[in-house]
Amino acid sequence: MADLKNYITPEGYAALEKEFQFLIKVDRPEVVRVVSWAAGNGDRSENGDYIYGKKRLRQIDSRIRFLTKRMDAAEIVYSNTQTNTEQVFFGAWVTLFNLSDDTEMTVRIVGQDELDPSQGFISWVSPMAKALLSKRLGDAVRVMTPSAETEYEIIDIRYI
Structure with a gap:
């Protein structure tokens, strides 16, 4: 997966940035405050707030590192500038008719x-997307x- 480009929509990039900013400016400082308070309460070996807080800090820091790498590698694709709207490319909304x-x-x-299947968002590396990419309006695809x-x-292709 490391050799794949991190194509992303502008909305997707904004969501990563929003989560990153929340972790840096809100979540991490609050956990640091709780850990500092808990550390001042004496014995840390049985201090649940301290132990959980340190664990949570490691999780937050790990997520921050992950988000930083994903944003640094991101290639934002502006699908609303697509000129060939009768062909499926990254960012397309594709309406499909199930022939079965x-x-x-x-x-x-x-x-x-x-990725969010509940909204119909499928990854460009998924079997469905791979079957659809470069296809045209009216084409049949097997997945x-x-x-x-x-x-x-394929009965409709839209770029918004």
Whole structure:
């Protein structure tokens, strides 16, 4: 995964930045305050606030390092500037018609840090996205999932 580019939408990058700022400016200072207070209470070996606080600080620092690396490697893709709107590229909203059960679904191809299946956000490295990328309006695509192979027709492509 280290050799993959970190493509991300502007909204996804903003979400990473927001989380980073919250951790740096709000969460970490509060935990440091609690740990300092707990350290002043004497025996640290049985001090739950101190022990939990130190553990939480390590988690926060680890997440800050992760977010820093992801933001440094980010390549923001502005999909609203896409000119070839009849072809699927990163950032596209794609409406699919399931040829097996006559249902529709809409997905958006986003970065790995933006994955949210409940909103239809799929990672550009997922099997579904890989099947869709570079396809055109009206194309049929086959997607292999753990349970079965499903065929879809692309019925709409939007870039917002």
